[in-house]
Amino acid sequence: MAHGRKRKAGRRHPCGKLVQPGKAETLREVTATVLEARQRQYGVSARQAKDERLGSAIGRLAFAGKITPEQLAAAELYGDLMARNRAVMGLPPLHPHSAGGLLLDEGIFGRSVTEYDPDYVAKIRKRAAATILMLRAADSDAVAATGRRPSVLVHAVVCYEADASAWGDADIRNLGHGLEALVSLFGINASCKI
Numbered sequence: 001m002a003h004g005r006k007r008k009a010g011r012r013h014p015c016g017k018l019v020q021p022g023k024a025e026t027l028r029e030v031t032a033t034v035l036e037a038r039q040r041q042y043g044v045s046a047r048q049a050k051d052e053r054l055g056s057a058i059g060r061l062a063f064a065g066k067i068t069p070e071q072l073a074a075a076e077l078y079g080d081l082m083a084r085n086r087a088v089m090g091l092p093p094l095h096p097h098s099a100g101g102l103l104l105d106e107g108i109f110g111r112s113v114t115e116y117d118p119d120y121v122a123k124i125r126k127r128a129a130a131t132i133l134m135l136r137a138a139d140s141d142a143v144a145a146t147g148r149r150p151s152v153l154v155h156a157v158v159c160y161e162a163d164a165s166a167w168g169d170a171d172i173r174n175l176g177h178g179l180e181a182l183v184s185l186f187g188i189n190a191s192c193k194i
Contacts, residue, residue: 057161064165066172070188071179077186078131079158085128087114088121094159131185138181147171150178 053059135151147170
């Protein structure tokens with residue numbers, strides 16, 4: 001029978017010493033972890049897991065073929081515009097990257113408040129208002145009589161990263177209708193590359 005302390009669990013160096021928890025992972029290890037998680041979670045091959053579209057909810061819909069590349073480009077422009085609109089309005093980001101970042105954004109740690117050029121603010125607010133009006137127009141002329149409104153679906157998937165993989169056909173059709181409205185608003189054509 002062995003005497004002494006039990007051996008601590010954890011990763012070890014080839015010599016047997018424990019790897020210190022303060023040591024940062026290398027970029028290769030982080031990437032490997034992300035790719036393994038994508039394979040497990042989305043049931044894709046190792047090659048498919050490298051596709052950057054799997055990194056967002058709207059990208060996963062494009063990867064699955066439920067939306068077109070043009071619709072994906074319009075969704076990305078919409079997400080960027082809504083993030084800029086929140087920033088010029090003085091609102092915190094929807095998804096802060098850390099608790100410290102949230103505290104900085106809220107001014108708790110004394111972050112200097114960015115002063116935007118009034119012309120830039122007016123331009124962003126005008127573009128955001130036009131985008132919201134276009135989505136509301138898409139709500140009124142949606143083909144699918146059942147399901148949720150296109151504006152709600154687009155905002156949920158793009159801004160809140162709602163998982164749409166289990167949505168019904170009516171919701172996917174309405175989402176596509178809302179994204180098509182954005183494609184026409186932003187002037188995206190089939191020759192546009194993402």
